[in-house]
Amino acid sequence: MKRKLILSLLLAGMGITEMSQSYAQEVKENNQSVFGEFMDRRGTYSRTASGKPGVGYWQNEADYSIKATLDDEAHTLTGQITMTYTNNSPEALDFIWMQLEQNRFTEESRGTLTTPIQGNRYNGDTDGGFDITNLEAKVGSKGDVSNKHIINDTRMQVWFAEPIPAKGGEATVSMNFSFKVPVEGMDRMGRLDVEDGTIYAFAQWYPKAAVFDEIEGWNVEPYLGAGEFYLEYGDFEYEITVPYDHIVVGSGELLNPKEVLSKELLDRYEKAQESDETVYLVSPEEIGNTELTRPKQEGTVTWRFAIENSRDIAFASSKSFIWDAAKINLPSGKKILAQSVYPKESDGVEAWTRSTEYSKASIEHYSETWFEFPYATATNVAADIGGMEYPGLNFCSYNSKGRGLWGVTDHEFGHNWFPMIVGSNERRYAWMDEGFNTFINHYSTLAFNDGEYPSRLDQTRRSVNYFTSETREGIDTYPDVVNVSNLGMIAYNKPAIGLLMLREYILGPERFDNAFKSYIKTWAYKHPQPSDFFNHMENVGGENLSWFWQGWFYGNGNIDLAVNGVFPYAGNYVLSISNKGEIPMPVVYELTYDDNSTERFTLPVEIWQRGDTWNHLIKTDKKITGVVLDPDKILPDVNLGNDSWPQVIYDNN
Structure with a gap:
């Protein structure tokens, strides 16, 4: 009892x-404060409460025609750009803002002045920057020409003689530009000397339009370092003139292979497009043998590329490249090209000889699982860059091997989905870029070669020391504000763990996958905000998740x-x-x-x-x-x- x-x-x-x-x-x-709505996510005319673009959604467009020439003795790039800008917004625009990201590489740039004395990953040369000349801006085909512009740090304001009309008005901006190619390019671009020559990795290399949207108006955050990019979509045609013995790879499709490749190399190029196995275009033994690989034996050669519905372009050039390629099979039945270029210092089956195999597997997995890859090529470039992504082209460390090379290759190609296809604002919301990508990398790694390399994302309790530390910061901290030592967690791992919990624990794979695929398809080539993601996942997944977004993504508990x-x-x-x-x-x-x-x-x-x-x-x-x-x-x-x-x-x- x-x-x-x-x-x-x-x-x-x-x-x-x-x-x-x-x-x-x-x-x-x-506990209503925990479960209640934590941010205004009501629908508007432009963005619905279900997380879709509304009937009034709009975004502007920037199309580019660019011609550039590499001087490999002076290490300079000189070019001419014509940008056609379409104003789809409901208001007339007296001016536009453009990004001049090469201006980060000067002594007086905000990025230089906000870099700690001890330096960090985003160190860069300080003897560069854009030289802009012959700027002309006009509205329509017959408008008056204006050359009025203001350059401030990494931004340039271009004024027109008359406003660009709303809802479809067009303007053109043209100019000449040149800059010295940095050696230290903030781990995003630059040049690397190897035994057979110099590898030039070109990114942030041309003046480009900033985004004008209904959330912020002009998005004019300066290019400091950790914060990446937010760009309008458009079509690109570009020409790169280089010494005759260089190989050039770039975002998009090579338009003139018959003009820049020898008959032998063209045959190999075409063979690779039909091969599931990696094919050498230029083998390690053939580096420097221009009689075999190039149709010209002196002067310069111009390589022409094009890409549609892209937010950026990048390219690489060198006479030191081994070049190999293979076919990528897309779910629609379309065949495109995976290719890799790397110096002999990176050669070997434990290193870059498997790069194209990795690239092919990565693109095929993401295309089958989430959304089909939209571009003509997927190119991996070995450079003195830890890992950086651009549409259809990566720069990865030439020293990477084995598991490390798989990881960086897969990660950078994953960025084609976030933020290249789904065009989020990386400069503000790194977690919508790095975090979402880190999440999909987990599943591609599990799938690759029956799990040849492990993924540790699901070992979430390895991060408990960070989650309980007094110096931890929230996911919503802007990347240029966050402590650099915390960036890997708040931009990459914590949001990825959040999606892992959502898929494997909260919603389950079926509901999550339906919602996540729908989000990608709905916001492909558009500009979602965090609230759009939250709303879309809730509406398709069928769950009020305010408690989760508030606690994990916008909290520090x-x-x-x-x-x-x-x-x-x-x-x-x-x-x-x-x-x-x-x-x-x-x-x-x-x-x-x-x-x-x-x-x-x-x-x-x-x-x-x-x-x-x-x-x-x-x-x-x-x-x-x-x-x-x-x-x-x-x-x-x-x-x-x-x-x-x-x-x-x-x-x-």
Whole structure:
């Protein structure tokens, strides 16, 4: 009798009382602040509450025609650009803003002046910058020409003699430009000397239009370092003139292979487009053998490229390249080209000899899983760059090998989906770029060659030390503001872990995949905001996830689910659990019975709307011998010591 009294008092203290062979839940507090809407996500004329572009959605367009010449003795690029700008906005524009990102490489640039004395990843040369001449701007084909412009750091304001009309008005801006190619290009571009020549990696190499949208108007954040890019979509045609012995690879389709390749090289190029196995175009032994590979033996050669519906272009040029390629098979039946260029210092089956194999596998996986790759080529370039992405072209470290080369190649190609296809604002929301990409990289790595290389994203509890550190920062911190040591977590890993939890724990693969694919398709070649992503995932996934977005993406709290105990009750059992963290979660738990069998169940996240403790009646005629929360350890729960009953001590590592 005494033991029953003690048990009754214990259950009552936990909110459990006997009432006609049932139980009641004591409501201790209301958690509406955790579950309520945390940001204004109401629909507007331009963006719907379901996370789609509205009937009034618009975005401007910038089309480019560019001609540039590389001087490999002076290490300069000189060019001429004509940009056709279409103003689809509902307001006339007196001026436009353009990005001059080469101006980052000067002593007085804001990026230089905000770089710590000890330096960081985004160090850059300071003896460069654009030289802009002969600027002409006019509206329509017969408008008056204006050359009025203001250059401030990495931005240029170009004024017109008359406003660009709203809703379809066109203007052209042309100018000459030149700059010295930096050696240290902020780990995004530059040049590298190798035994057989110099590798030139060109990015941020031409003046380009800034984005004008209905959220901010002109997006004119300067190019400082960590913050990447936000650009309008358009069509590009560009010509690159280089010494005759160089090979050039660039974003998009090579338009004139018959003019720049020898007959032998052209045959190999065409063979590669039909081969699932990697084909050498220029083998290691053929570097420098221009009689075999080039149709011309002196002077210069012009390589012409084009790409449609792109937000940027990049290219590389060198006489030191090994060049190989293979066919990519897309779900639609279309065949495109994977190719790699690298110096002999990067050669080898443990290194860049497998680059095209990696590239092909990466593009085929993402195309099949999420959205078909839209460009004519997927090119991997070995350079003195850790890893940087552009439409259809990557720069990856020439020193990368094995697992590291797979990882960087796959990551940079993944960026073709985020932010090249889905055009988010990298300069403000790095997590919509790096985080989403890191998430899809997890699954492509699991799929590659039956798991040849491991992925550790699902080992979420390896990051507990960061999540509990006093110096942690939120995902929503702007990349140019965040502590550089935290950037990898808040831009890459934490948002990727968030999507992993959403797919594997909260929504399940089917609902998540439907929503994520729909988001990509809906916002392809457009400019989504964070609220558009949240709204779209909720509407297609069929779940109000405000508690999750607020806690994980726009908060700095943690997850800590705990088992208080398991108690016999009226011939059954009561499982008592608590939410000791700041972020609620559904509760997946696994029961172990005395016959060693197990069963899994899920309690919805709504149990935490009523407070931070919940008692759940388990009806079973078996004897329960153990309970484990989150048995697959998907959640980055910061306290493993309270996740089980009887208590089991886990190693966070």
